[in-house]
Amino acid sequence: MTTAYGFTEYGGPDTQSYFDVTLPPPGAGQLLVSVRAAGVNPADWKVRAGTRKDTVPVTLPAVLGREVSGVVIGVGPRVTEFEVGDEVFGATATGFGGYAESTMLNVSSTAHKPPAVSWADAAVLTVAAGTAYDALHGLGLKPGATLLLLGAGGGVGRSTTALALAQGVNVIGVASESKRTAIEDAGARWVESGDGFADKVSALSSGGVDAVFDLVGGDTLARGAALTRPGAPIMSIADPLAASRLRGGGVERRRTTAVFTEVAALVDGGTLDPSVSGRYPFSRAGEALAAVEDGHAAGKVVIEFG
Incomplete structure (x- = not known):
């Protein structure tokens, strides 16, 4: 009992x-x-x-x-x-x-x-960090690429930012003003969520972003998808169905011992908080x-x- x-x-x-x-x-x-x-x-x-x-x-x-x-x-x-x-x-x-x-x-x-x-x-580690780890694995971005992260201020967003930056990927994090300090301190570029965020992202990413990872859904996802380079992957955990209509999809969660061991090693080594x-x-x-x-x-x- x-x-x-x-x-x-x-x-x-x-x-x-x-x-x-x-x-x-x-x-x-x-x-x-x-x-x-x-x-x-x-x-x-x-x-x-x-x-x-x-x-x-x-x-x-x-x-x-x-x-x-x-x-x-x-x-x-x-x-x-x-x-x-x-x-x-x-x-x-x-x-x-x-x-x-x-x-x-x-x-x-x-x-x-x-x-x-x-x-x-x-x-x-298994939910937020594990989701971030699997998402980046699925996106397959190379060092120097730019990731647009919609809803960057939450647990999944923070883990995604840390892991992406450690891989040499640039991150533009869209979130509220209250999350600005955390996002910028992590090393990402912050853009305030709400009306007008797309114009600000465009100003930071000449030619478009290389991928979108969405944690918000709805119109935010649609506007973010419009900012990509041709053929850029689009992934969402907030609305995978909508992402699929935008030539993307959801995160394939593995939830395996191997993945969790790797994520824990990143925490142990100081890469991930x-x-x-x-x-x-x-x-x-x-x-x-x-x-x-x-x-x-x-x-x-x-x-x-x-």
């Missing part, structure tokens, strides 16, 4: 509560993990609100969260890559959530946590999710255990 935090029916924050969950023994290719930290993401409240019923089916009551760091306390049959006592991080297995004292991970989506990487930092700005004890899990849902969080938010 483990204590978890989740929702009992689709709806608003009033559907959230703590409840006990009985976890089965880990199956083949699975790890039972004692959670040390859990990442909090916008997708969490969107699942609770019911806006992702078609893509994320749940059994109620459902535990929130999908990325954690922790210590292995049980291994399934034929698991050789990990053993009890290993410090790990990864994506929760289907049907299990991260806002819990213990949860289940698939071996294929789990990596060893480097000793120098904190529990909090490791817990937020996960930008954890909000830490909440498990007893305040609702507040942690509210900070993300209300849009008040400047960086990544984690729930810490023990």
Whole structure:
């Protein structure tokens, strides 16, 4: 039996509560993990609100969260890559959530946590940093290319900026005034979001940008796509369908041990800062999710255990 935090029916924050969950023994290719930290993401409240019923089916009551760091306390049959006592991080297995004292991970989506990487930092790597890493892999930009990043101020945007700059790619980050300092301090060029952003981007990119990575969708995506050079790739996690109509598509998420290991090594080596700005004890899990849902969080938010 483990204590978890989740929702009992689709709806608003009033559907959230703590409840006990009985976890089965880990199956083949699975790890039972004692959670040390859990990442909090916008997708969490969107699942609770019911806006992702078609893509994320749940059994109620459902535990929130999908990325954690922790210590292995049980291994399934034929698991050789990990053993009890290993410090790990990864994506929760289907049907299990991260806002819990213990949860289940698939071996294929789990990596060893480097000793120098904190529990909090490791817990937020699989969603935001992992998405950024996979997006850049898919875009395949060469050093010297210019990437237009729409919605650069959030977790995925910050990770994308850091990883792109480390690869020698120039970044033009479109975001609100409140995100300007963070974007410019990272080494990217900032353009204020809203009406007129396209003209400002055009002034910074003679001949057009070499790729667009969109985290906003809607008209912003359409206007950004119009700023590209012929044949430039366009990718969106906010509206992959719209991106496909603009000769682009979504991000192909790999969520593999190899990818997570590489991302953690970038944190360990100082190339990537996960930008954890909000830490909440498990007893305040609702507040942690509210900070993300209300849009008040400047960086990544984690729930810490023990």
